[in-house]
Amino acid sequence: MSDDPAPGFVRVRLDLSYDGAEFSGWAKQRSRRTVQGELESAIGTVLRLGEPVELTVAGRTDAGVHARGQVAHVDLPRDVWAAESDKLLRRLAGRLPWDVRVWRVAAAPAGFNARFSAVWRRYAYRVGDHPGGVDPLLRGHVLWHDRPVDVDAMNEAAELLLGEHDFAAYCKKREGATTIRTLLDLRWERSAQGVAVATVRADAFCHNMVRALVGAMILVGDGHKPAGFPGEVLAGKVRHSAVNVVRPHGLTLEEVGYPADDQLAARSREARNLRTLPGCP
Template sequence: MRIALGIQYDGTAFCGWQSQPQGKTVQDALERALEEFARVPIHTVVAGRTDTGVHGLGQVVHFDADLERAEFSWVRGTNAFLPTTVAVQWAKAMPETFHARFSASERTYYYVLHVHPVRSPLLAGRAGWIYTPLDLDAMREAARCLIGEHDFSAFRSSECQAKTPIKHLHQIDIRSCGDLIHFRFRANAFLHHMVRNLMGCLIAVGRGRYPAEWLAEVLASRNRDRAAPTFMPEGLYLAQVGYPEAFAVPPAPLGSAPWSGIWSKGAQT
């Protein structure tokens, strides 16, 4: 039987998603909990591997198991063995054709940025921080060149294992609410560090270090050395993974994020 799970986690204390020998990753915590509940080892396949410090609002995994359990039992039973920073949100039996990674048609990431002369300890690990004001109009103008299908090599980590740097970026939204700036990135898929590298470039434009048209030059160069440094991971969230309607994957419970309402109700733009 193939089971899909929706997972939320605070990535602050984890060394990313993917299992490592020291066992301090989200995958390790989840698979330990599944084994405790199911009494057999279970290997999970994830929709998108997140880095150290990156959070998951709508992460999706699947696994195969030769035992029958009600869907709510997978949720409650697994959560009983998980740390408070990780929780299964839903479970659903899936056909064998479903694959958490390869069946996904798109991914959405949020980035939350705190802009204030002084950092906030209450946002530590939850939002990126910059102490200088940003020109949002210049950032939005710069972002327009990124929409569409492009070779994103200039924003690709040297450790990226993707077969191709060509991705289709469907949407970039930038909204402000008080001292927070909210970014939404939606694409068919992302390269390793792609969102954080884009954030570094957008912030460089927002600070006036480069004109808006500079970002198009960086994109066209396909050269990582032309782009800004990778921005901090703390404000990055894997918000949602999209699948074909035939799989009826439950939507991510985005309302549990304290600032997720920025995308569902009016806000200053």
């Protein structure tokens, strides 16, 4: 399968961010406001395109989830790109709503696919446990937990989740989709404001995975469960009634990683393969 644009078109990479509070997620919906819908409308308008455009994104964030380092691509007619590329960024700034911004537009290297060429995605989840609540200026991006959480205990629990596993216990199952993922980093630290911040990096994430992982670790952090509990849930491969999927507003997609340009196409082909764990059919 080729990741090259059709003849006469140029693949354009967009780096963007958005506040997810007023969006029903990334993916376009007929009757709801979405990030994809706003961006595609803005691009079509400022470039005066007769045909609708379609964006491909690195990570399809859920309703209420934010992004600081999202990446998408769109294929544009070569003549339009040649005429408008140097003006597109400023025109999008004038057309887009306040809660979504495009920071960079550039012709993508050969073989680039915003979704399938990515080798990892990095999210942050922010939890405030101050007894007085969350700083009002941070309230849209920090979950308040009404009991103190022990960052060291949560880091102990996190160590047991790293590596390639079937994360079915932490995912909302989708027909025909694998729940096998490689969790590359999972660690907690306190920010300068005293907020407990989880950094979660994996090759990919399934639906609700980060929010469910955080929900399990908070149970450890506030003393409700021992450090081994999230690992036990993982081994069970089914959703656990004690684990809540925490609210979306504490979650932000921070960064997407890609390989060197000469490895983009190979990575894209590899990512399309349905994975199984060793010893599994």
